[in-house]
Amino acid sequence: FDDRDGWIWFDGKLVPWREANVHILTHAMHYASSVFEGQRAYNGVIFRLNDHSERLRRSASILGFDLPWSAEQISDACNEVLKANGLTDAYVRPIAWRGSEQMGVSAQKTKPHLAIAAWEWGKYFDPSIAERGIRLDISPWRRPAPYTAPTQSKAAGLYMICTMAKHAAEDRGYNDALMFDWRGQVAEATGANAFFIRDNKLYTPTPDCFLNGITRRTVMGLAEKRGIEVIERAIWPEELESFQQFFLTGSAAEVTFVQSAGPWNFEVGELSRQLSRDYDDLVNGRAVNN
Numbered sequence: 001f002d003d004r005d006g007w008i009w010f011d012g013k014l015v016p017w018r019e020a021n022v023h024i025l026t027h028a029m030h031y032a033s034s035v036f037e038g039q040r041a042y043n044g045v046i047f048r049l050n051d052h053s054e055r056l057r058r059s060a061s062i063l064g065f066d067l068p069w070s071a072e073q074i075s076d077a078c079n080e081v082l083k084a085n086g087l088t089d090a091y092v093r094p095i096a097w098r099g100s101e102q103m104g105v106s107a108q109k110t111k112p113h114l115a116i117a118a119w120e121w122g123k124y125f126d127p128s129i130a131e132r133g134i135r136l137d138i139s140p141w142r143r144p145a146p147y148t149a150p151t152q153s154k155a156a157g158l159y160m161i162c163t164m165a166k167h168a169a170e171d172r173g174y175n176d177a178l179m180f181d182w183r184g185q186v187a188e189a190t191g192a193n194a195f196f197i198r199d200n201k202l203y204t205p206t207p208d209c210f211l212n213g214i215t216r217r218t219v220m221g222l223a224e225k226r227g228i229e230v231i232e233r234a235i236w237p238e239e240l241e242s243f244q245q246f247f248l249t250g251s252a253a254e255v256t257f258v259q260s261a262g263p264w265n266f267e268v269g270e271l272s273r274q275l276s277r278d279y280d281d282l283v284n285g286r287a288v289n290n
């Protein structure tokens with residue numbers, strides 16, 4: 001992914017893609033002191049850009065480093081990267097980290113750094129599979145408690161278990177994995193939030209130990225606009241067999257239908273399709289038809 005043409009915004013300047021490098025003694029490499037974002041541009045407009053820029057700043061401050069760039073400056077830089085790379089429909093990846101100014105667990109003297117890359121990224125899941133719904137394995141890894149890890153930060157360190165869960169699922173022939181939390185409650189997939197439908201009502205777990213995704217909140221708003229009741233509460237695995245539909249939400253995953261999760265099967269139903277269309281309309285700047 002590093003050997004290609006293009007421009008990456010790096011601490012305030014655009015640098016050639018191949019030269020956007022960091023030193024091996026970067027604190028983030030050793031101690032996971034990095035946070036990132038992921039957002040999509042549709043027709044040249046990055047969806048809910050300011051929310052992503054603000055979350056990046058918040059994620060860093062939860063880890064104890066404040067970014068010297070305002071949300072507005074970060075947003076401007078994201079737009080600059082799109083433009084410099086001639087992209088209109090793309091995925092944008094800002095990342096902030098503690099640098100190589102100091103080595104050791106204590107990192108008080110490190111400087112915060114920020115880089116932003118963007119590239120074309122089609123659907124998160126193969127569209128031919130996505131239409132029928134993806135198949136989820138049940139992850140052996142559980143989302144940690146909020147007193148065990150900074151669960152409200154989009155911190156790179158939290159993705160260690162996501163990559164392990166995703167690889168374990170892929171090795172067993174699944175597309176992704178559903179993760180439970182430390183209590184055993186249903187949490188989310190490895191990079192997207194979970195929604196269930198039963199009798200035309202939407203159910204989603206309370207995001208008290210995983211990200212309250214920007215797409216999640218967007219889809220809850222779209223459902224409410226359609227008069228659909230949205231219920232946010234603890235969901236235990238025992239309840240999964242009673243749900244008829246299941247989909248995931250995320251900036252990269254958008255609205256992704258789920259066909260099965262472990263032993264539980266779901267249908268790709270009308271309400272899931274409707275919310276997926278509503279989301280597409282919204283991100284593409286079209287009026288959502290009621």
Ligand code: PMP
Pocket residue numbers: 038162188189190191192193210211212213214215216249250251252
């Ligand atoms: N959970 C995880 C673990 C994620 O990586 C993401 C993607 N950022 C989400 C949820 C969904 O967040 P959002 O809708 O803000 O992209």
